[in-house]
Amino acid sequence: MSLEVRHQIAMDENNSSVKQLDIAMLPWLAFGHLIPFLELGKLMAAKGHKISFISTPRNVDRLPQIPQTLTPYINFIKINLPKVENLPENAESTKDVPFDDVKYLKIACDGLQKPVSDFLKTTSPDWIISDFCTYWLGQIAVKHGVRIGYFSVFPAVTLGFMGSPEVLMYGDDEQQKMLEDFIKRPRWVSFESDVRPSLFQLTRMTSLTYNVKDDNEKHVGDMYRLGATIQGSDVVLVRSSLGFEPDWLNLLNQLYKKPVIPVGLLPAITTTNNDNDTNWREAREWLDKREKGSVVYIGFGTETKPSQYELTQLALGLELSDLPFYWVLIDQRGSSDDEVIKLPHGFEDRTRERGVVCTSWAPQFKILSHEAVGGLLIHSGLSSVVEGLQLGKPLVLFPMLIDQGLIASYLVEKKIACMIYREEVDGSFEPESVADSLSLVMVKQEGKMYREKAKEMMSLFSDREIQDKCLDELIHFLIN
Template sequence: MANDEKKLHIAMFPWLAFGHMIPYLELAKLIASKGHLISFISTPRNIDRLPKIPPTLASLINFVKLPLPHVQNLPDNAEATSDVPLNLVPFLKRSYDALQDSVTRFLEDSHPDWLLHDFCPYWLPPIARKLGIPSAFFSIVSAAALCFLGTKAYFGERKSPEDFTVPPRWVPFPTTVAFRLFEVFKIFGQGITGVEDDVSDVYRFVDVLQGCDIVAVRGCVEFEPEWLRLLEDLNGKPVLPVGQLPTTAFDSEDDTDTWRWMKAWLDLQSKGSVVYVAFGSEALPSQTELTEIALGLEQSKLPFFWVLRTRKGPADTELIELPEGFEERTKERGVVCTSWAPQLKILAHESVGGFLTHSGWSSVVESLQFERPLILLTFYADQGINAKVLDEKKIGYLIPRKEQDGSFTRDSVAESLRLVTVEEEGKAYRDKAKEMKGLFGDRDSQDRYVNSFLGYLKTHLQSQKVE
């Protein structure tokens, strides 16, 4: 009984991307709501930009601000991937790696019961082991994406971009899940082979998978049972799904003011008619892509609400612009919002009938918890794998693109939007989105996953003491 009542101290160290920090914070809130203590480690500016937590959890979530060491070529105040264009992300990784000493000191001083870390700090599992702290790699990417990467035993086996466009030989069941060629081209250097002295993302992943004690995955058995089993078989260690972590919002007064005018516009639209367009904090279309998306939206004749980012931080010199006259021509049926928007509230509104998204998993979860069908346009990283998983299960529709360069047309955008949102042929996608609500938005199911995860963490600690 005493074991069940033990309150844990869990340290969390996510990668410096909001697509990673937010799911870590969601899990932190769920764990803290059970009375456990969280030390959430990140940089000062990132912590200040995180969503506010409920006052009831304030005493249980301790935000640990570690100043980000300066490295050459990284702009001042750049502390997250959303602050820099893609070509500067390697410098952000170098800066993150330079946090090694300060993270180690924190762990030595506080000695948490468990450490949950991301894919990036490949140097951290050996440090945790030396300090006697069990570590879990908490992956915000799916089990399918982790399986696709493989393990250290397979590292370097795939040498050409084309090798990544077919399912890996270690996947024993039939699947179509693989990258498309243009998606591999975008990540082949930084992500797969590494550039100059930089450690590649794939190496970080497989090294962390090998070094950690257990793997915690954002996901659920009901959605990807075969991938979760394979991940455990490949790595020879426990793989624990923690649920899909649907986002929970804590409103501030500023958010309410912003939402007021947006809701007023959405209220005027017919039920299920609006296309919501947003590509997260990381993905940014090129000027050519932006033009085709805009003209495709216009051509679709559907009402739309577009949250548009035109640059990634002050260091981004490639400002993208809407086609001339677009806003004027579509002002009667569309909104282009270039500031922050409450995505959860927009998706929850009954006028929204489809979501044009980059396939980032947080956006997928938010969409499906409100039964919104997905139109998929990938840009980077694991988005290509996510999109193929959704496509294979007929949960999302991939906008047709050229395999070699990923180009697409305004016609294909317009046709895809209409198909998924309003046309009879796309009803299967709308029905499937409704069916998914139970997996992606059920709070009781989410609670069971967190309880099961915490039960494992406690049992592991107890067994260590017995030994």
């Protein structure tokens, strides 16, 4: 943040007539997006700004409760998702549908153009903050005289690797001609970096397409959506901080040719609400009986489901490690998901004395905060990374999709985390790789560097002053 901006912010804070912003927020229909949007909205509401949080009825009802002090400032706007062929009944988020059916959720999301347009016409907020999926929102916002910002829940390293809006929308004929080209360092990245996805992550992402529409299903590809969203925005907001990834944030300024503002890492806040919740009470009672720092927490977010092969190998590796564990396992994505994954026969019986497998919702941050938890095995989703590192817990990474692979390779490059070895082309791996990585990071002397690095990262990932400065700069920009 420049001295001029800090000075102006200080003047604003001393001026009681500072403008109260009216901000609408329209996140993508995935809880890995809904929650960070809500967290950012809560921070802005705490500064006295009005937030209209727009989503579908079922998603709004499933969001965490907000503090009573913020209820006058946050208004939840429920809009119905249109019915779309092949989209299951009551499916309103990515956790409700199998991975390959998420494209129908995006088609349904495109049907929200009229209700969103009607909302902007009748309420005229100062800004609407959107997500990657609503590529059509820019034209609607301009029509109603509303400024638009794109909020990326992905860090700058993910966006920077993917390139400019033009490359996202139409591809890069200069470099990216074959699948293997997509794992090379892009030509627009001028600094040294080993960040890249793996080939198996690329092939797994069936929606990675630069075509505007798929001939068969009128499906707009994710990359086109993202590029058009950035192109149509007045500002790009990134869940990041200069202390975390300065080179990649600077690159975004060059690629986008518009303001790019890091909004902070949005560290989780410990609450005492629902301390008597059954899920938490049972988890706490189990954790209380374990030695300090002995338990590995395993979780792949609210929507990432391993394949049956991945689940089997992970379970066998975990069993081989002989470590106590608390595993929150998503074995099915919605009732229409007919590929329910199952743990190896006898796994739970053989590990019952030292482990828990939870297939329902679990209070992740509260569990991670317990002193018995000594490390995490996660998919590299940014929310889980932030929660782990703000608590000083070392990370073992098992990325499955492209964005997770980019984040994971950046953390490995910075020697912040360890990644389980997998074959480049097909993603195969052995249980021994899982056991070795867990033992290294959790127990062995050779892995002490990961435990020390996690403690070192606490100051960056949990610093409320850094978060407040990022928020002040954001609000200053939105007002001025």
